[in-house]
Each structure stands twice: as C-alpha cells, then as structure tokens.
Amino acid sequence: MWQLYQFPLCPFSRKVRLMLAEKGIAHELVRESPWTSRDEFMDLNPAGQTPVLVEESRGIVLIDSDAICEYFEETIEKSPMIPGTASNRAEVRRLAAWFDEGLHREVVNPLMNERMRKRLISRDAPDTKTLRVAMTSANAHLDYMDYLLDHRRWLAGPVLSLADLTAAAHLSVADYLGGIDWRGHKQTTDWYSVMKSRPSFRPFLTERMEVIAPPAHYDKVDFN
Amino acid sequence: MWQLYQFPLCPFSRKVRLMLAEKGIAHELVRESPWTSRDEFMDLNPAGQTPVLVEESRGIVLIDSDAICEYFEETIEKSPMIPGTASNRAEVRRLAAWFDEGLHREVVNPLMNERMRKRLISRDAPDTKTLRVAMTSANAHLDYMDYLLDHRRWLAGPVLSLADLTAAAHLSVADYLGGIDWRGHKQTTDWYSVMKSRPSFRPFLTERMEVIAPPAHYDKVDFN
Numbered sequence: 001m002w003q004l005y006q007f008p009l010c011p012f013s014r015k016v017r018l019m020l021a022e023k024g025i026a027h028e029l030v031r032e033s034p035w036t037s038r039d040e041f042m043d044l045n046p047a048g049q050t051p052v053l054v055e056e057s058r059g060i061v062l063i064d065s066d067a068i069c070e071y072f073e074e075t076i077e078k079s080p081m082i083p084g085t086a087s088n089r090a091e092v093r094r095l096a097a098w099f100d101e102g103l104h105r106e107v108v109n110p111l112m113n114e115r116m117r118k119r120l121i122s123r124d125a126p127d128t129k130t131l132r133v134a135m136t137s138a139n140a141h142l143d144y145m146d147y148l149l150d151h152r153r154w155l156a157g158p159v160l161s162l163a164d165l166t167a168a169a170h171l172s173v174a175d176y177l178g179g180i181d182w183r184g185h186k187q188t189t190d191w192y193s194v195m196k197s198r199p200s201f202r203p204f205l206t207e208r209m210e211v212i213a214p215p216a217h218y219d220k221v222d223f224n
Numbered sequence: 225m226w227q228l229y230q231f232p233l234c235p236f237s238r239k240v241r242l243m244l245a246e247k248g249i250a251h252e253l254v255r256e257s258p259w260t261s262r263d264e265f266m267d268l269n270p271a272g273q274t275p276v277l278v279e280e281s282r283g284i285v286l287i288d289s290d291a292i293c294e295y296f297e298e299t300i301e302k303s304p305m306i307p308g309t310a311s312n313r314a315e316v317r318r319l320a321a322w323f324d325e326g327l328h329r330e331v332v333n334p335l336m337n338e339r340m341r342k343r344l345i346s347r348d349a350p351d352t353k354t355l356r357v358a359m360t361s362a363n364a365h366l367d368y369m370d371y372l373l374d375h376r377r378w379l380a381g382p383v384l385s386l387a388d389l390t391a392a393a394h395l396s397v398a399d400y401l402g403g404i405d406w407r408g409h410k411q412t413t414d415w416y417s418v419m420k421s422r423p424s425f426r427p428f429l430t431e432r433m434e435v436i437a438p439p440a441h442y443d444k445v446d447f448n
Contacts, residue, residue, distance in 0.1 A: 046368065047322060060311055066290070067317035075310050086299050087284055093291035098271060144270065 002027040005041065005052040007034060008207055009116055009176060011108050012065040012100070013051040014169035019069045021200030022165065023076045027053070035121060066096070069162055081162040092156040095148075095163035103170045106137035111179040116212060135179055142185040149187035168195040172204050176214040182223060189223065196221045226251040229265065229276040231258060232431055233340055233400060235332050236289040236324070237275040238393035243293045245424030246389065247300045251277070259345060290320070293386055305386040316380040319372075319387035327394045330361035335403040340436060359403055366409040373411035392419040396428050400438040406447060413447065420445045 004020070004027050006013030020027050032041055034050050045052045045063045053062040062068045073082050082089050111134050114126035145167065148155050156163035171192060174180050182189045195201055205219040217223045228244070228251050230237030244251050256265055258274050269276045269287045277286040286292045297306050306313050335358050338350035369391065372379050380387035395416060398404050406413045419425055429443040441447045 047326060062311075062314050063318045064321040066321060067314045070317060071310050071314045074313070086295050087286075089298065090286050090291045090295045093294060094287045097288040097290060102271060 001055075003030050003054045003056070004028070005030045005032040005044070005050055005054070007032055007050045008209055009112065009173050009212075010034070010050045011104060011170040011173045012049070014172060014204065015065050015100075015166050016051045016053065016068050017203070018165040018169060018200045019072060019081060019162070021203075022079050022081060022160075022198075023072050024078055025072060025076065035117070065100070073162075081160070081165065083159055083161060084157065088157055092161045092163050095156050096166040099163070099166045099170050103141050103167070103174075107134050107141060107179060108170050108174050110134040111174055111177040115177045115179075116209070119212060131179070135181065138174060138180055142180070142182075142188045145191070146185055146187040149191055155191070164191075164195065165200075168192065168201065172201070176209075176218055177212070178215045182217075193221055193223070225279075227254050227278045227280070228252070229254045229256040229268070229274055229278070231256055231274045232433055233336065233397050233436075234258070234274045235328060235394040235397045236273070238396060238428065239289050239324075239390050240275045240277065240292050241427070242389040242393060242424045243296060243305060243386070245427075246303050246305060246384075246422075247296050248302055249296060249300065259341070289324070293320075297386075305384070305389065307383055307385060308381065312381055316385045316387050319380050320390040323387070323390045323394050327365050327391070327398075331358050331365060331403060332394045332398050334358040335398055335401040339401045339403075340433070343436060355403070359405065362398060362404055366404070366406075366412045369415070370409055370411040373415050379415070388415075388419065389424075392416065392425060396425070400433075400442055401436070402439050406441075417445055417447065 002020070002025065004013070004016065006017065006029055008031070017029075032038070032050050032052075034041070034048055037048055041052075042048055044054065044061060047063070051065055051068065053068050054060070062071055069081065073080065082092050084092075110130050114131050114134075118124045118126055145155065152158065154160050154164050155167055171180060182192075196205065205221075208214075226244070226249065228237070228240065230241065230253055232255070241253075256262070256274050256276075258265070258272055261272055265276075266272055268278065268285060271287070275289055275292065277292050278284070286295055293305065297304065306316050308316075334354050338355050338358075342348045342350055369379065376382065378384050378388050379391055395404060406416075420429065429445075432438070
C-alpha cells in the first residue's frame with residue numbers, strides 16, 4: 001500500500017490526495033510536519049518537503065507533487081486528469097503551474113506564514129499588512145478564474161483536470177485560513193461548490209488542524 | 225516556425241532552448257524583457273514570464289517551461305529527455321523540480337536580482353550579504369550534484385535527461401553572473417564540461433548581455 005507523507009494544510013499534499021482519490025488509488029496518510037526536518041524524512045526527501053509517496057514493498061519513493069501526479073497519470077488509465085491533445089495537456093499543465101506558483105506564492109504561502117507557522121512555530125502575531133496584500137492577490141486570482149470559467153466548463157477546458165485539482169487544493173488551504181472573500185465571484189464560487197461536493201474533496205471538509213479553526217462556511221458545500 | 229519569447233539570462237528560457245535543440249526543433253528567438261510587462265506579451269501570457277513558445281500558423285501558444293518540455297517529449301520521439309520507466313521518469317521530474325525550485329530560489333534568482341536586475345533596472349549596488357548567502361547555497365547544490373554523479377553517469381540515471389538540461393540551464397546563468405566557485409567539485413565540473421560541449425549548449429557560450437560581462441572561464445569548455 002502507498003504511504004503518503006503529508007501535512008494537512010500543505011496544498012501540494014492536498015493536490016496529490018485529490019489525484020489519488022480521483023484515480024481510486026488506495027493509500028495511507030502519514031502526518032509529517034516538514035519544518036521539524038526529522039532525520040528519517042530528510043533521508044527520504046533531501047528537499048525536506050511534503051508530499052512524498054512511498055511503496056515500501058516495491059521500493060518506490062515518489063517526490064514532488066507534479067512528479068507524483070504525472071506518475072499516476074501514466075500508470076493508471078482511469079479518470080485521466082491531463083486529458084486531450086498535446087495542446088490541451090499543455091494548457092492543463094500551464095494552469096497547474098500557475099496555481100502552484102503564483103497562487104501559492106502570492107496567497108497561500110503568506111497566509112500559511114502569518115496564520116499557521118507563526119501560530120505553531122514562532123508564536124508571533126500575524127502581520128496585518130502581509131495578510132491584506134495576500135487577500136487582495138486572492139481577489140485577482142479569483143477574477144482570473146471567473147474569466148476562465150466564463151469560457152469553459154472546467155478551468156482548463158470541457159473536462160475536469162489536474163488544473164481543477166490544483167486550484168481547489170490551494171484555495172481549500174487559503175479558505176481554511178480565512179483568506180478568501182468569495183463575494184462577487186459567482187463563477188468560481190459555483191465551481192468550488194462542485195469541487196467541494198466531490199468524494200475526493202470531502203475528507204478536507206472535516207479535517208481540523210489543532211489550534212487553528214476554519215471560518216464557518218469552510219465545510220459547507222453551498223457556503224451557507 | 226516556432227517563435228520562442230525568451231530572455232538571454234532567464235534560466236527557464238535556457239532550459240527550453242536546450243530541449244528544443246536536443247530534439248532538433250527549428251525555432252526563432254524573440255527577445256523579451258519580462259519586467260517591462262509589454263502589453264502584447266501580457267496578452268500572450270498573463271503570468272508575464274518567459275519562456276513562451278508560439279506557432280502562429282497553427283494558433284498554438286505554449287506557456288511554462290515544464291509544459292513546453294512535456295509537450296515536445298510527447299510529440300517528438302527523437303532524443304527522449306524524460307526516458308525510462310514510470311519510476312525513472314518520476315526521478316527525472318523530481319530533479320528538474322529540485323533545480324527549478326531550490327537552485328533557482330536559493331542561487332539563481334538572488335544572483336539575477338543583485339547582479340542583473342539592480343544593474344539594468346533599479347541601478348542600486350548589489351547587496352554583498354545576499355550574494356554571499358547565494359554562493360554558499362550554490363556550494364551545497366554542487367555538493368548534492370557531486371553526490372548524484374558519484375552514483376550515476378548523468379544526474380537522473382544512466383542517460384541524459386531533462387534533469388541535466390534543467391541543472392545546466394540554471395548553472396549557466398549563475399556562472400555567467402560569477403556566482404559559482406567550481407573548485408572542489410570535480411564530478412560536477414566534469415559533467416558541466418560535457419554539457420558545455422554539446423551543440424545544444426554552445427550558443428550560450430558566445431551570447432553576451434549588454435553591460436554585464438561573464439567571468440573569463442564562462443565560455444571555456446575546460447574552464448581554462
């Protein structure tokens with residue numbers, strides 16, 4: 001059985017969890033707090049980051065959320081998540097990178113620093129200016145998603161793809177940390193309701209991080 | 225014909241140029257300075273980053289260095305750069321991500337800020353402390369590459385792969401900016417000599433950025 005070393009509010013871990021669930025791949029979660037740099041974990045992944053996926057009996061160690069998703073896209077035919085022509089697939093990968101890089105750097109990572117790492121690790125108060133900038137960026141990202149969803153059924157085209165899983169993973173962490181104001185983003189809100197109601201997403205709705213509570217709408221599929 | 229919007233010292237542009245050359249794909253270079261946020265370029269890529277690859281006659285726009293490399297790996301059989309089994313391919317992608325993220329964040333990006341962007345854009349003096357930290361990180365990265373090359377012919381295994389192209393692209397920019405001390409890294413130096421002598425790499429040796437000159441060893445395949 002695959003073992004996934006992951007952290008509950010790590011968006012890259014969530015992306016892999018969505019991928020594994022959509023593909024129907026049995027796995028066990030192993031909680032890892034990457035900032036502790038535990039020796040056994042650093043031996044597995046010198047980059048010291050979650051997620052890492054291990055199949056001990058076959059001696060396989062997969063590292064990096066993209067490498068993991070591509071691995072299962074290649075080996076499991078069920079529910080293609082990088083579907084279509086080479087150009088379609090390039091668009092899925094462009095958007096997955098857009099969310100993994102831009103949305104993470106501008107929104108998710110600052111929220112995790114201010115509202116999670118400072119709470120759990122340094123015990124400093126969050127910096128309100130950083131939070132304000134992150135929430136403004138979140139708004140710009142939702143605008144871009146609204147624009148995409150005005151033209152397409154899903155973010156990268158007519159079918160669900162890794163672009164949707166990636167965006168949902170990052171937004172779910174930002175939303176848990178109270179960094180998303182959904183008002184005025186009907187297209188993205190509707191899309192996110194649909195994502196939230198997928199069986200692959202449902203475990204996130206009930207998981208809680210100790211000491212950090214999500215806003216009241218977090219686990220409501222219809223936001224109410 | 226493909227048109228590559230690129231910047232000479234952008235490591236992600238160099239990675240794509242290596243990929244295109246190894247695959248034998250004809251293309252034309254279009255120079256783009258991403259920090260100017262030129263309207264026509266922002267229309268092509270809302271992320272405002274190089275590289276972008278365009279085939280106007282077929283209406284194809286490819287964005288993001290990974291999406292571009294995967295596109296050609298899928299469509300052009302010649303010279304596979306993500307070769308082998310699904311596990312081998314995962315290792316190539318893990319290392320490409322390692323260099324694109326860690327080596328870029330800790331070494332290449334600070335060098336580009338201090339020695340290129342400040343020179344070209346803000347006209348501030350480089351910060352010596354930031355440069356020192358970047359050069360220390362570079363040393364740690366070369367140690368890890370030495371370790372890989374102690375066990376393998378190429379970085380990800382027995383054959384040349386996207387991991388080598390990615391590492392060479394980033395190191396070539398760091399080396400141009402005088403950020404690499406090669407002493408004490410025999411395995412990586414030997415590997416880099418071989419990379420430098422490949423036809424795909426040779427154009428980088430003679431290209432020069434205005435106002436920024438590389439160190440004397442930069443264009444010497446044998447470093448002398």
